Amino acid sequence: MRSDAELVAETLDGDRQVFADLVRRYERPVRAIARGILGDHHAAQDAAQETFVLAYRKLHALRKPAAFGPWVMKIARNQALRMARRARPVSELPPDQAAPGGDGDLNETSRRLLSAVTALPAHERAVVLLRHFDGRTVREVADITGRSVGTVTKQLSRAYERLRRRLGGTRQ
Numbered sequence: 001m002r003s004d005a006e007l008v009a010e011t012l013d014g015d016r017q018v019f020a021d022l023v024r025r026y027e028r029p030v031r032a033i034a035r036g037i038l039g040d041h042h043a044a045q046d047a048a049q050e051t052f053v054l055a056y057r058k059l060h061a062l063r064k065p066a067a068f069g070p071w072v073m074k075i076a077r078n079q080a081l082r083m084a085r086r087a088r089p090v091s092e093l094p095p096d097q098a099a100p101g102g103d104g105d106l107n108e109t110s111r112r113l114l115s116a117v118t119a120l121p122a123h124e125r126a127v128v129l130l131r132h133f134d135g136r137t138v139r140e141v142a143d144i145t146g147r148s149v150g151t152v153t154k155q156l157s158r159a160y161e162r163l164r165r166r167l168g169g170t171r172q
Contacts, residue, residue, distance in 0.1 A: 036114025
């Protein structure tokens with residue numbers, strides 16, 4: 001599996017098709033961030049699409065190509081916040097009764113979890129989203145982020161502890 005840095009370099013060298021690999025790699029985590037902020041599946045899809053268009057246009061400004069994941073997730077967060085300010089999503093159900101289903105709304109537990117994940121430091125948020133929202137193995141997360149398996153494992157451990165504290169869970 002090619003690293004983010006390699007894919008960014010190839011894209012900047014003119015291979016537009018390679019950017020699609022980056023989109024596939026990060027589309028689920030980007031949508032998860034947007035959905036956590038917007039609370040609506042369809043709005044999150046729109047935000048994700050706008051995120052990747054913006055990322056492609058600004059790719060030349062990315063200083064550390066290996067940091068594409070955290071960078072694009074920051075863009076996603078900002079894009080979703082911008083969309084949320086423009087228009088509030090309309091839901092027929094109160095937020096605590098909305099179920100994560102075909103209607104695109106999130107229940108309160110899912111909102112709290114996504115909010116806690118998006119509040120993590122960028123390096124921890126990236127590994128958690130890739131591992132749990134995108135279903136990647138620790139080895140795949142390490143390859144994608146250009147980090148060692150040990151570093152990814154430690155970042156996941158720290159992120160879990162932060163999430164436990166934020167969500168009020170206890171360590172067992």
